[in-house]
Amino acid sequence: MPWTGFLRPNLEAAAKLSSKVFPGEPRVNEMEILIDDHAVRILRTGLLDDEEIRRVVASQKIANDLERIGDLAVNISERVISLAGMNVTETPARPGTDGRRRPWNAWPQLGCVDFSKCRPGR
Numbered sequence: 001m002p003w004t005g006f007l008r009p010n011l012e013a014a015a016k017l018s019s020k021v022f023p024g025e026p027r028v029n030e031m032e033i034l035i036d037d038h039a040v041r042i043l044r045t046g047l048l049d050d051e052e053i054r055r056v057v058a059s060q061k062i063a064n065d066l067e068r069i070g071d072l073a074v075n076i077s078e079r080v081i082s083l084a085g086m087n088v089t090e091t092p093a094r095p096g097t098d099g100r101r102r103p104w105n106a107w108p109q110l111g112c113v114d115f116s117k118c119r120p121g122r
Contacts, residue, residue: 015084018077028070035063 039060043053 011084021077032067
C-alpha cells in the first residue's frame with residue numbers, strides 16, 4: 001500500500017477533529033484579556049506583598065502562554081485541514097537526495113566544521 005493510502009484516512013479524521021478547535025479559540029482570547037484586566041486591577045491596589053505580586057505576574061504569564069497555545073492549535077488545525085484537502089499522489093523527495101545542494105544542516109554530518117569550506121563550488 002502506498003503511503004498515501006495510509007495517510008489519507010488519518011488526515012481526514014484529523015481534519016474533522018481540527019474543525020472543533022475553531023469555536024473555542026475566541027473564548028480563550030477573551031479569558032486571557034479578562035485575567036489580564038483582573039491582574040492589573042489587583043496590582044493597582046498596592047496592598048500586595050512581594051509573594052502575592054509574583055503570583056499575580058505568574059498568572060498573567062500562564063494566561064498569555066495558554067492563549068498562545070490556543071493560537072498555535074488554530075494554526076495547526078488550519079494546516080491539517082489544508083493538507084486533508086490536497087490530492088497527494090507521490091512521496092516528496094527528501095532534502096539533499098535529488099542531486100542538488102545539500103541542506104546546510106547536513107554539513108556537520110559530512111565532517112565539515114568550517115562551513116565556508118563545505119559549500120559546493122568553493
